[in-house]
Structure formats: structure tokens, C-alpha cells
Amino acid sequence: MRNTRWRVLAALGTVAxxxxxxxxxxxxxGDGDGGGASAKANAAVSGVFNPSDKKGGTIKFANSGDWDxxxxxxxxxxxxxxxxxxxxxxxxxxxxxxxxxxNELVPDLxxxxxxPTDGGQTWTYKLRQGxxxxxxxxxTAKDVAYAVARSIDKETFPxxxxxxxxxxxxPADYKGPYKSKGVxxxxxxxxxxxxxxxxxxxxxxxxxxxxxxxxxxxxxxEAKDKGAEYRNSVVSSGPYKFQDxxxxxxxxxxxxxxxxxxTDPNRKALPDQYDVSLNVNADDLDNQILSGSIDxxxxxxxxxxxxxxxxxxxxxxxxxxxxxxxxxxWYTSINPTVKPxxxxxxxxxxxxxxxxxxxxxxxGGPVAGGELATTILPPQIPGYEKFDLYETxxxxxxxxxxKQELEECGQPNGFKTSMSFRTxxxxxxxxxxxxxxxxxxxxxxxTPKGYPQGDYFAAYAGNPPFVxxxxxxxxxxxxxxDWNDGFGFLSQIVDSRVIRETGxxxxxxxxxxxxxxxxxxxxxxxxxxxxxxxxxxxDRRVMEEAVIYPGVFAKSVLLRSDNLTNVFVNNSYGMYxxxxxxxx
Amino acid sequence: MIPYxxxxxxxxxxxxVLVSIFTFSIFxxxxxxxxxxxxxxxxxxxxxxxxxxxVALTAERLGFNDPFYQQYGNWAKTVVLGGExxxxxxxxxxxxxxxxxxxxxxxxxxxxxxxxxxxxxxxAIGASIIWVVTGVSIGxxxxxxxxxVFDRGAMIFALAGVSMPIFWTGLMGLTFFAYKWPIxxxxxxxxxxxxxxxxxxxxxxxxxMTLSLLFSAQYARLTRAGMLExxxxxxxxxxxxxGLRENRVVFKHGLRGALTPIVTIFGLDFGLLxxxxxxxxxxxxxxxxxxxxxxxxxxxxxxKVLGVTLLAAFFVVVCNxxxxxxxxxxxxxxxxx
Numbered sequence: 001m002r003n004t005r006w007r008v009l010a011a012l013g014t015v016a017x018x019x020x021x022x023x024x025x026x027x028x029x030g031d032g033d034g035g036g037a038s039a040k041a042n043a044a045v046s047g048v049f050n051p052s053d054k055k056g057g058t059i060k061f062a063n064s065g066d067w068d069x070x071x072x073x074x075x076x077x078x079x080x081x082x083x084x085x086x087x088x089x090x091x092x093x094x095x096x097x098x099x100x101x102x103n104e105l106v107p108d109l110x111x112x113x114x115x116p117t118d119g120g121q122t123w124t125y126k127l128r129q130g131x132x133x134x135x136x137x138x139x140t141a142k143d144v145a146y147a148v149a150r151s152i153d154k155e156t157f158p159x160x161x162x163x164x165x166x167x168x169x170x171p172a173d174y175k176g177p178y179k180s181k182g183v184x185x186x187x188x189x190x191x192x193x194x195x196x197x198x199x200x201x202x203x204x205x206x207x208x209x210x211x212x213x214x215x216x217x218x219x220x221x222e223a224k225d226k227g228a229e230y231r232n233s234v235v236s237s238g239p240y241k242f243q244d245x246x247x248x249x250x251x252x253x254x255x256x257x258x259x260x261x262x263t264d265p266n267r268k269a270l271p272d273q274y275d276v277s278l279n280v281n282a283d284d285l286d287n288q289i290l291s292g293s294i295d296x297x298x299x300x301x302x303x304x305x306x307x308x309x310x311x312x313x314x315x316x317x318x319x320x321x322x323x324x325x326x327x328x329x330w331y332t333s334i335n336p337t338v339k340p341x342x343x344x345x346x347x348x349x350x351x352x353x354x355x356x357x358x359x360x361x362x363x364g365g366p367v368a369g370g371e372l373a374t375t376i377l378p379p380q381i382p383g384y385e386k387f388d389l390y391e392t393x394x395x396x397x398x399x400x401x402x403k404q405e406l407e408e409c410g411q412p413n414g415f416k417t418s419m420s421f422r423t424x425x426x427x428x429x430x431x432x433x434x435x436x437x438x439x440x441x442x443x444x445x446x447t448p449k450g451y452p453q454g455d456y457f458a459a460y461a462g463n464p465p466f467v468x469x470x471x472x473x474x475x476x477x478x479x480x481x482d483w484n485d486g487f488g489f490l491s492q493i494v495d496s497r498v499i500r501e502t503g504x505x506x507x508x509x510x511x512x513x514x515x516x517x518x519x520x521x522x523x524x525x526x527x528x529x530x531x532x533x534x535x536x537x538x539d540r541r542v543m544e545e546a547v548i549y550p551g552v553f554a555k556s557v558l559l560r561s562d563n564l565t566n567v568f569v570n571n572s573y574g575m576y577x578x579x580x581x582x583x584x
Numbered sequence: 585m586i587p588y589x590x591x592x593x594x595x596x597x598x599x600x601v602l603v604s605i606f607t608f609s610i611f612x613x614x615x616x617x618x619x620x621x622x623x624x625x626x627x628x629x630x631x632x633x634x635x636x637x638x639v640a641l642t643a644e645r646l647g648f649n650d651p652f653y654q655q656y657g658n659w660a661k662t663v664v665l666g667g668e669x670x671x672x673x674x675x676x677x678x679x680x681x682x683x684x685x686x687x688x689x690x691x692x693x694x695x696x697x698x699x700x701x702x703x704x705x706x707x708a709i710g711a712s713i714i715w716v717v718t719g720v721s722i723g724x725x726x727x728x729x730x731x732x733v734f735d736r737g738a739m740i741f742a743l744a745g746v747s748m749p750i751f752w753t754g755l756m757g758l759t760f761f762a763y764k765w766p767i768x769x770x771x772x773x774x775x776x777x778x779x780x781x782x783x784x785x786x787x788x789x790x791x792x793m794t795l796s797l798l799f800s801a802q803y804a805r806l807t808r809a810g811m812l813e814x815x816x817x818x819x820x821x822x823x824x825x826x827g828l829r830e831n832r833v834v835f836k837h838g839l840r841g842a843l844t845p846i847v848t849i850f851g852l853d854f855g856l857l858x859x860x861x862x863x864x865x866x867x868x869x870x871x872x873x874x875x876x877x878x879x880x881x882x883x884x885x886x887x888k889v890l891g892v893t894l895l896a897a898f899f900v901v902v903c904n905x906x907x908x909x910x911x912x913x914x915x916x917x918x919x920x921x
Contacts, residue, residue, distance in 0.1 A: 062772070066688075066689065066879065069689075069690075076631050076632070150672075150673075153672055154630075154634070154635070154637065154638035154641055154642075155641045155642075155645055155672070156670075156671070156672030156673075157672075158629060158630040158631065158634060158638050158641065158642045158645075159629075159630060159631040159634075160631055161631065161633060162631065162633050162634060162635055162638065163633075165635070166635070176672075177673075178672040178673050225673045226671060226673050226674055227670075227671035227672025227673030227674055228671040228672050228690045229671045229673075229674070229676070229690070230673070231690070247689065247691050247696075248689065248691070248696065248871065248876075248879075249871050277772050277869070279869060279871060279875060279879070280771065280772045280869040281771055281772075281866055281867055281868070281869045283755055284755065284758055284770075284771040284772070284867065284868075284869060287755075287758065287759060287763055288763070288770050288771065288772075290763075291762075291763035291764075291770070293763070293770045294770075454627075454628045454884055455620070455624050455625075455627050455628060457627075458623070458624045458627035459619070459620060459624040459627075482633075492633060500636060502623060502636065503624065503627075504627055504634070504636070504639065506632070
């Protein structure tokens with residue numbers, strides 16, 4: 001018996017020793033030579049880490065999930081838009097530069113930014129000469145027109161952005177080139193010659209250049225289009241083309257010999273090849289980056305919790321991280337359709353009563369979680385103005401003020417309400433619990449209610465009748481812009497006209513007619529400075545109604561590989577810029 | 585024997601139909617009972633700024649507006665007769681047995697299953713050989729050396745093997761033996777057997793060992809228990825009394841008698857593993873059937889889920905049939921019965 005006990009203890013001790021050494025001893029992992037630049041935390045946030053023009057080599061990417069689609073007409077993830085610039089050229093693109101410079105639009109396939117006429121209802125672009133597809137055929141304006149037209153076929157491409165569908169003046173009942181074959185759509189897109197493309201909108205829209213940078217404007221040759229199956233055989237117009245595509249598993253990008261550097265001032269095209277592995281275990285992916293067998297986690301959302309603990313506690317590993325703030329807001333909607341939140345003072349009680357630092361803690365703290373937010377617009381959005389209409393000491397809430405507001409709204413002893421969150425998101429659950437704990441101090445009883453993520457907005461938190469019936473006064477929410485611009489960020493979350501009784505909208509609480517009008521006015525303001533000021537004014541107006549409680553602006557901890565050159569965070573994507581990287 | 589096999593195969597076909605109906609019901613009926621409409625079901629398969637029209641089109645395309653029996657009927661007809669799928673610019677033929685196209689990736693499910701099956705088979709076969717050999721060997725030795733240091737150590741190993749979860753042992757294995765000391769390859773590496781058998785084996789060695797650690801522990805305990813029972817049987821005492829060598833007594837008479845429950849459980853375990861060693865595939869990023877199933881479940885991708893479920897059910901049934909037939913080979917007593 002004594003012998004057995006000692007053997008068990010020895011076995012357990014061995015296991016514990018192995019575990020501790022795996023968890024703690026990371027200092028020698030993937031270190032090696034720091035190369036041309038010594039590793040430093042956040043070196044790539046506002047500058048270029050390890051700048052180099054050296055060509056050659058292979059960059060290894062990995063994705064912890066599957067790609068949504070490689071078809072530029074339908075893909076709708078930031079990492080995919082970032083990466084697609086390697087095999088496609090849209091009319092415009094965000095400048096490949098660190099910091100705020102990356103919010104600037106520059107011409108890519110087009111020679112220049114769009115020329116608006118008719119008060120912004122018509123936009124004209126001239127294409128560069130000499131741009132070719134990988135098979136040697138020249139890219140023309142018709143290829144761009146076709147690419148945009150096919151993307152509006154929402155039966156074939158239900159997942160992609162719907163901006164072109166909604167904004168261009170398509171013929172009545174036009175369903176795209178497959179189902180409306182041969183139908184003239186020049187009312188929406190004209191191509192007077194091979195290098196000119198003209199977009200006609202239903203209404204003026206000053207920010208159309210932002211649509212021109214979408215991957216949906218990457219040219220598609222009609223003869224090679226296979227509809228939903230085109231994703232497996234995309235024809236490149238960029239510096240690289242596909243090779244060895246195994247859907248769901250992996251693919252490579254190799255040099256496109258038809259790409260001409262003289263037509264492309266934006267790309268350096270340094271590596272010879274990109275290897276992309278799909279569906280790699282997320283925790284293992286982090287380990288592989290640290291050990292050097294993978295260079296980039298393509299999702300760009302940051303390290304997993306297991307690696308975070310290791311990396312942040314090891315100075316040598318921490319020096320290889322970048323911790324950008326990204327243009328994503330985690331917030332809580334306060335629904336005025338649910339009593340007693342129909343009274344603004346009850347909403348103000350929440351605005352003053354809540355402890356914003358506990359929100360930050362729920363999301364992972366100031367490094368991995370986010371930066372405290374007091375506005376709706378994140379700092380990356382041009383026009384952002386910092387303000388705090390509901391200041392509380394150290395952002396920890398002001399219980400006295402909150403109680404005053406409760407008196408004003410006729411609920412001096414508090415009231416009961418529920419808060420929804422997505423059950424698959426532990427951070428949202430933690431946020432709901434933070435609200436529950438903090439608001440209990442002023443008598444507001446919050447009951448957290450979890451719902452499935454898949455149809456959270458369609459069936460639950462974004463379904464107005466369900467919200468009222470189930471007393472969802474508070475809704476855990478979040479939003480990241482499709483592009484860093486006021487319209488891109490605000491239009492889907494503060495415009496009351498996107499709310500549908502059948503559900504599906506991320507806007508669950510903002511129903512302010514004045515804001516709708518302000519949005520309409522801002523959208524047609526061609527002066528960029530005035531337009532940006534308009535977005536800030538909308539932000540302030542919505543905050544005045546206390547229907548959104550901003551929590552944190554998201555942050556991520558990105559792991560930087562030792563193998564790479566030209567590493568920098570592109571603010572427009574909120575992750576490393578994949579187009580400019582090279583190999584040491 | 586032949587009529588027996590035919591009856592079992594007919595029963596298997598009926599079981600597969602039942603499994604498909606059950607899976608279909610979970611996917612379509614349960615959300616409906618919870619109040620979902622065709623539109624709310626369709627919102628899972630559209631983009632985040634999709635209009636109501638897009639949602640309606642998707643609901644129609646995926647058959648959510650049809651009654652349950654019609655949806656199932658359409659699917660079953662496609663399996664048996666094949667079908668045509670509209671990809672927009674072209675229509676594609678899917679010949680029978682056609683398991684449809686993924687709602688999310690728009691890839692044909694059948695070819696994807698065939699593509700991923702070798703990975704799962706490779707994982708299952710390699711791991712099963714290791715766990716049977718090590719588990720049975722350890723069990724036999726433990727039984728023969730009951731109460732010894734070896735026996736106690738082996739049972740501790742069994743306890744540890746069963747207790748340590750695969751997602752932990754797998755990640756630890758990769759951390760130490762692929763990254764810290766690069767003896768094995770990183771996760772996500774797989775070379776088909778037909779391309780390079782040595783690389784195939786090298787890439788799978790760590791997943792095999794990780795997976796077999798769990799099972800060999802169980803088999804060691806099972807073998808030990810069975811051996812302890814059979815070695816006390818009269819016929820074993822008789823064999824010894826007749827002067828047979830101890831090796832022959834243990835393996836031909838003792839172990840053979842103890843193998844029946846092991847064969848039974850092996851059939852079940854192997855059949856389930858063919859359906860996908862989900863955790864192992866996930867940890868080692870192996871694109872097998874298990875991972876495919878998880879992706880399908882996570883994304884509410886019914887064609888994928890149905891495809892893997894049917895394949896897994898088929899293999900469970902076939903493996904159990906093989907096990908039943910093997911009883912007669914393994915245990916002479918069954919033959920005489």
C-alpha cells in the first residue's frame with residue numbers, strides 16, 4: 001500500500017512537472033535570430049516592423065476555420081478582403097500603410113478616385129491600361145461591370161455585401177446576369193469604352209469610393225465564370241494566382257506571370273509563394289506561430305486565451321506581439337420598446353449606474369479585451385470625436401446619480417428587466433453578469449438570458465416582438481464596420497429603417513427620426529470634412545438618447561512571426577497587412 | 585451464414601433510413617417546434633447585411649418553405665436517383681448516390697466525404713492496432729503477474745490514460761514532441777499513404793499514440809479482467825495438467841476465451857471511430873470525417889451532418905456485423921452452439 005501511494009505520487013509529480021514546463025518555459029520557443037530588427041511589443045502598430053524589399057520565399061498562413069469563399073464577389077470577412085488583394089485588383093483600395101494613413105483610399109485598378117457628378121448620383125472611374133488576367137487577356141471595364149452585376153444575384157451569392165444591390169439603379173426585376181441573361185443594365189453600370197466605368201445610383205451617395213474598394217469590383221471574366229463554383233477557380237488579376245486548391249483544406253498562391261509591376265504602384269509582391277492551411281486547431285496555430293512553422297494567423301483576431309497567458313507573461317514572447325485597437329465596438333443596447341426603458345431617465349440610470357471597467361474585465365481586460373468606450377464611433381473612424389456625456393468617477397459608475405435618475409423615471413426602488421447574450425460567447429455572458437451585479441446596487445434586477453448565436457438577431461434579440469414579449473430591456477451587442485467610415489460603421493446600427501418586425505437587424509434600440517435624417521444628409525455631403533463632422537454629430541445625438549451603452553473598443557493580441565518582413569497593422573482591416581509582407 | 589448476412593444487411597439499410605429521418609427531424613422539426621420560421625432558419629446562411637428578399641430567396645432555395653415530408657422526400661430521391669443543382673452560371677449534375685451540396689461551402693458532400701475518409705481510416709486503423717496490441721499485452725501480463733509491481737503500474741497507466749483528455753494530451757504532445765523537440769511533425773500535416781507511406785506514418789504517429797492512450801487503457805483493464813476469469817477455468821487447469829507449455833495455455837486457451845468481450849467492444853469502438861475521432865482530428869488539425877461533422881454541426885449545415893451521420897451509422901453496423909461473424913472464429917464454443 002505504501003509503495004503504491006509513493007508510485008502514484010511520483011506519477012502525478014511527473015505529470016505536473018511536464019505541465020508546468022510546457023506552460024512556463026516558452027522563452028526558447030521560436031526565438032532564434034530576431035533578424036534585421038529586434039523584437040519589440042507593438043512595433044507594428046504604428047510603424048513598419050523589419051522593413052525590407054527582399055524578394056523570394058514562402059509565407060505560411062493558417063486559418064482556424066474554413067474560408068467563407070474565395071470568390072471576391074461574395075466574400076464578407078475582413079481577413080479575406082485583406083488577402084484578396086493578392087489575387088485581385090479592385091477599383092480602389094485602402095493605402096497599405098501603418099496607422100491612420102491606412103484609412104486613405106488610393107486607386108488600384110482605377111487610375112484615380114471616382115469622379116462624382118449629379119451631386120454624387122453618378123460616379124466615373126478610368127481603368128489603368130495593361131492590367132491582365134492570369135491567362136493573358138486584358139482586363140476591361142466590362143469585366144468590372146460583370147463582376148458587380150453577378151454579385152447582386154442573392155440567390156447564388158446570399159452571403160456577400162448588399163450595397164451595390166441596394167444603391168445602384170438596376171432595371172426593374174433585374175436578378176443578375178444568370179437569371180436576367182442579356183438584359184441591359186446600363187441604367188446601373190455603363191461602360192462607354194474598355195477603360196471607363198460609370199455607376200448610376202438611385203440616390204446620391206458621397207461615400208461611393210468606399211464601395212469601389214470592395215472586392216466585388218475585382219474583375220471577373222464572364223467566359224470563365226461558374227457561378228457559385230467560381231470560388232474553386234478564381235481567375236487572378238493580381239500579382240498571384242491560385243495553385244493546388246483543396247477546398248476546406250489548403251491552397252497556394254504562386255506568382256502570376258501576367259502581372260505587370262508598372263501597372264501597380266501599390267504592391268511590392270515580395271514572396272514567391274503563399275501556402276494557406278485551413279481548419280487548423282486554433283490553439284495549435286498559436287503554438288506553430290511561436291515555434292515558427294506558421295507565419296500568420298490569417299483570421300487576424302488575435303491569440304487564443306491559452307497562448308495569451310503564456311505570451312503576456314514572458315517578456316521575450318511579449319516582444320513579438322502587437323496589441324492594436326480595432327474599429328469594433330462591444331456595446332449593450334438599451335431598448336426603449338421595453339418598459340420602463342421607454343422613459344429616458346430609466347435608461348440614464350443604466351448609463352450612470354453601470355461600471356464600465358467591469359465591462360472591460362468581462363471582455364478580457366485592457367490588453368486582450370478592449371479600450372474603454374464612451375462613444376459609438378471608434379477612434380479609427382475618420383471624424384471620431386472623443387466625448388463622454390455620462391462621466392462617472394474612474395468609469396466605475398455613479399450610483400448616486402443613477403438613483404436620482406430612477407427617481408425621475410418613477411422607479412425609486414428599481415425594477416426588473418432581462419439582458420440577452422449569445423450563449424456561445426463567454427465574454428457576453430460575463431458582461432451580462434457584470435450588468436446584473438452592478439445594477440443590483442441601485443435596485444435594477446437584471447436576469448441574463450442566453451440565446452443561440454446563429455439566429456440571435458433573426459429570432460431573438462433582433463426580433464422586436466420577441467424582445468418585448470421577453471422583457472429584453474438590455475441586449476449584448478457588437479459591431480465592426482465594413483469599412484472605416486461613418487456610414488460604414490453607423491448605418492446598420494443607428495438607422496431605424498433597418499429594423500424589421502421579422503427580425504434580423506443589429507440595430508435593436510435606436511429609433512430616432514432625427515438621426516435617420518442626419519444620416520441621409522451626411523450620405524450626400526460631398527465635402528469630406530463636413531461629412532466627417534456629421535458622423536460625429538450623429539454619434540453624439542444617439543448617445544443623448546441613451547439607447548446604446550458603449551462598453552469597449554475591441555483590442556487583439558497579434559503574434560508576430562520572426563520570419564516576416566514589412567509587418568504592420570493596417571487600421572482599415574484591424575490586423576496585419578497581408579499584401580506587403582515579405583520573408584526574411 | 586449467407587442468409588444471416590443478407591438479413592443483417594437489410595436491417596442495416598432500414599436502420600440507415602431511420603437514422604436519416606431522425607437527423608432530418610432534429611434539423612427541421614425541432615427549430616419549428618421552438619417557433620422558428622423558414623426565414624429565421626435561412627438567416628443562418630446569408631450575410632450580415634442581407635435583405636429580407638435575400639432571406640426569402642435562401643429559404644426557398646434550401647427548401648425551408650416545403651413541408652417536412654417533401655423536404656425529406658426530395659433529399660431521399662436525390663440520394664437514390666441523383667439530382668441537378670443550380671450554381672447560377674451553370675447547373676451541375678450530381679449522380680447517385682448524391683448527398684447534396686453543403687449549405688455553406690456549396691461543395692458536393694459525397695466527394696468531400698470520400699476525400700476525408702482516408703484520413704479518418706488512417707487514424708482509426710493505426711490507432712486501433714496500437715491500442716489493441718498494447719492494451720491486450722499489458723492486460724495479459726498484468727493478469728499473469730497479478731499483484732506485482734508491473735500489475736500496479738499498468739493499472740495506474742490505465743487510470744491515467746482514461747483520465748487525461750485527448751485535447752490536453754494532444755496539445756501537450758505537439759508542444760513537446762513537435763515544437764520543443766521536433767521529433768514529430770506539426771499539426772495539420774498529412775501525407776496520403778499512396779504518396780509516401782513513410783511520411784504518412786510519421787505524420788500520424790503522434791495522433792495514433794494520443795488516441796490509443798485512451799483506448800489501450802480500457803483494453804488493458806478489460807483484458808486483465810477477462811484473463812483473470814478464464815485462467816481460473818477448469819479447461820485451463822486441464823490444459824496445464826496435460827503438460828502443455830505455459831505459452832500455449834495462456835494464448836491458445838486463456839486469452840482466446842477472454843477475447844470475446846474485447847472483440848465486441850472493438851467492433852463498437854472502431855465503428856464509432858470511423859465516424860470520426862472528432863477530438864483527435866480537431867487537436868491535430870486532420871481533415872477527416874470527425875472534423876467535417878463538427879464543422880457541419882457548428883454551421884447548421886444539414887447536408888454535411890446527414891452525410892457523416894449516415895456514413896458513421898453504416899460503419900457501426902458493418903463493424904458489428906463483422907464482429908458477430910468473428911465470434912465463431914475466436915470462440916470455438918460459439919461454433920458448437
